Amino acid sequence: MEAFVGIGANLGDARANALDAVARLRRVAGIAVTAVSSLYRTAPIDSSGDDYINAVARIDTTLAPHALLEALFAIEQEHGRERPYRNAPRTLDLDLLLYGGDIVDTATLAVPHPRMTQRAFVLVPLLEIAPHVAVPGLGAAASFAPDVADQRIERIEGIA
Template identity: 70%
Template sequence: MAQPGSVTAYVGIGANLGDARANVLDAVARLRRLPHTAVTGVSPLYRTAPIDSSGDDYINAVARLDTALPAEALLQALLDIEQQHGRERPYRNAPRTLDLDVLLYGDERIATPTLTVPHPLLTQRAFVLVPLLALAPALVMPGLGPATAFLHGVADQAITRVDS
């Protein structure tokens, strides 16, 4: 149920260490327990190879939230969930037990030292764009336009839907 003053936010979810599928599904369960937030949709799960990194394939998904949390508070809640999964950041694009990103936050465009929305790589990564469009096929991104317009740019990135 939507909270008064809530916005629709989209969260990217990915993991490639440990039981990646279980980590992604647990992240969704934890998102459902966030205060002033309702999960209103979850994309199918997808498998992708790491980009600019090494390690096992990733399991990825996108969740749609109705949340009354301010954007920075939502980001902090996502970082807390990552920490609960033992997330470490030894170097850029390191393999991870769990990665949660604020992709979109209503119609807002945010540029702070800790948060950029729309997510800066949103239109360049099939592992984000494909699940996002599976969840919201007619989505128009603030300042960017229809999400479908960016599919051609990620067509060469292998992505496979997996049973959830």
Template identity: 70%
Template sequence: MASDRMAVIAYIGIGANLGDARANVLDAVERLKRAPGCVVTAVSSLYHTAPIDSSGDDYINAVACVDTTLDAHALLQTLHDIEQAHGRERPYRNAPRTLDLDLLLFGQEQIASPTLTVPHPRMCDRAFVLVPLLEIAPDIHIPGRAAARCFASSVQDQAITKETV
């Protein structure tokens, strides 16, 4: 729930590869804009990527920056609610999905709870996260790790294409 707490800058990974993936990603951004306690301050371009450790159609991915007065777990619940509105099912790990929203970063916090790990544990291994993140936050630092740009070379072999308008 929103409170009188100071706003925190959070980064959200957005992806989809079932149904109208592009429309689902764009709708997720619109829903984030309307979410109580959230103000979307930046959204990356859309990117096409092949599934990693999964199957199905290519993904559409983006990253959004949100100023939020929600705590991390409440923001995660908001993300799950948006996924559910798109019929998200979790039949098995890395299953194709109508919408996937990941809390990548929450300020400078490092969180390890049964339901949430921040920074997202695989974000530095995925071009579909790093490329859009660096587009909107080129100087971002991953708490407990290093500058995000330090990981870019390790994902350069992963195919990712920026959507052209």
């Protein structure tokens, strides 16, 4: 199954944390990283603290959605992720954005990610690697780009 993972960090060495997250994703059994966007610097939204470093990875996975979420949580924990309150600054944040064309709505997982169409830090890197991707139930992801055009986002480097 093709899936997309949002990557973000704004504590510690956020750039190194984002790059390490990609390296750790590559080592998870059942995940093959097929593309990674550039790194982007963005201002916090509904939060405080330093700017974020963000990216999006496209993966092929044999993991079911909840198992994939658990793998993402494990990588966050390896980075010392704490969740003291909603939208707290973080060493690493991994979000399951899309899981094929599936819609998942459980107590622990919502896919497509419920705010992905409202965030430039998701849409810009997502559209960089998947310009024609659709958001299940909503349509073309690109159609939401004008709605986030006022959010500050700066491409800082590509990932090899």
